[in-house]
Amino acid sequence: MTCQKCNNPIPDDMLACPLCVREKSDAALREHQRYYLRGVAAGDTSLRVARLRNHEQHIELFGDDDTAFCGLDLSSRVVQQRLRLPYGSATMATICAECRDIVDRGVKEASE
Ligand SMILES: [Zn+2]
Ligand SMILES: [Zn+2]
Numbered sequence: 001m002t003c004q005k006c007n008n009p010i011p012d013d014m015l016a017c018p019l020c021v022r023e024k025s026d027a028a029l030r031e032h033q034r035y036y037l038r039g040v041a042a043g044d045t046s047l048r049v050a051r052l053r054n055h056e057q058h059i060e061l062f063g064d065d066d067t068a069f070c071g072l073d074l075s076s077r078v079v080q081q082r083l084r085l086p087y088g089s090a091t092m093a094t095i096c097a098e099c100r101d102i103v104d105r106g107v108k109e110a111s112e
Helices: 018-042 097-110
Strands: 047-052 057-061 064-068 079-085
Touching: 018 097, 047 064, 057 097
Parallel strands: none
Antiparallel strands: 047 057, 047 079, 057 064
């Protein structure tokens, strides 16, 4: 069978196109993040930061503390500390550059 939406072949043992399912859940996740990022932009919600053993700090996705905004799988790393930090330049200066970019952009979009 072929997916009518994206023309991707659907494996026989699957009912739905894995690509479209994936895209749908990504969209739901993004929508979910946007909701919380609005809170961050308003100063009501603090960021959840995972500090790794190698001193890297990544921002956890809201509702999924095993994944960082930059896509890093935190469950495969040794997380030394989980912190709640207020959004701001002091916090962001300590964060992984990719997480920082994505969250900065998200907060800016959410506050527009
Ligand atoms: Zn598809
Ligand atoms: Zn990161």
